[in-house]
Amino acid sequence: MTSARILPLFAAGFTLFLMIDLLRRHQLREKYAILWLLVSVSVLVIAVFPGVLANAARLTGVQTPSNLLFFIAALVLLVVCVQLSWEVSRLEDETRALAEEVAILRLDAEKGRFQPPARE
């Protein structure tokens, strides 16, 4: 086996191991892990059977197989980044709502300490 095939095998194996370990230790939610598991399995397939990539390149009309790989990689990373931005926006909205709730509860609690609670 040439060193050119060892590198992708190592990368795919490492990613797989990392994902499974993170999942096992409850450090990663499934919805994020599934994507990376798919990516590492795909890389593993290509590392073991390089012909798959060559065939895919011929089918899509891409002259250099590695360019197809780069194109797909860029696309996957773009989608992941957008998804993470979306998640961050959602989390920001949620923490914002919590901050508002906390402020209101704090004012209510302070009022309760200084005067008898008003029954309306």
Next chain:
Amino acid sequence: MTGPGVQRSALAIVPALNERRSVGLVVQSLLRDAPSVDVLVVDDGSTDGTGAVAAAAGALVLTLPYNLGVGGAMRAGFKYALRSGYAAAVQVDADGQHDAAAVPALLSALASADIVIGARFAGEGEYAVTGMRRGAMRLLAATLSRALRTELTDVTSGFRACNREAMTLFARHYPVEYLGDTVEALLIASRAGLKVAQVPVVMKPRLHGTSTQGTLRSTLYLGRASIALSLAFIRRWPHDEVADVNSHEARQEAR
């Protein structure tokens, strides 16, 4: 401060970030010139003791655990006003620009609208802004006037009164981005069928600090305003919640 049993008419919401030097005077002038109004200062993560000064001056203080921006502070204020049963809320800046004596006029104008803007450039008083910024403000005003089909001269004014329908909408959907809080809020309101009106007011010079002006800043201002406005036009708002807030006309007929 309102005790138990007293009818809760209106709440002045004062978003404040490090305004220790002016917030006390703003609270005092509100309590003096608008005596029917309770005062709530939303301390937006200040580090200079703004909240303590406001409380000492006689305001209720909502202390946000960290900085949320004017939009976030107002959202918290609207939520508090709704839950405490206030019939109306009026936003007043903590820098002392907004004249507390104009608050009753804004509130009484709510009889024929859901949102009332205290507007500069509407004939009363003098308010000087320079070149680009003035141009940007006029462009925004013209665009929004057309979109809302009502004459508005000052859409970036933060001096505004809202009734419960507007508060209900804003407690959920008040924009949190810079400038969105003033410009986008009006578009959201009109999308929800709320009626916007304006009352001319005199702005006072700020008590402390300088306004952000200058050519570069004005250009940035125009750019961000355009983005905020374009976004407001294309954004969708949750249908069910907008439907919750009936149109002003429909509610008038129901009465």
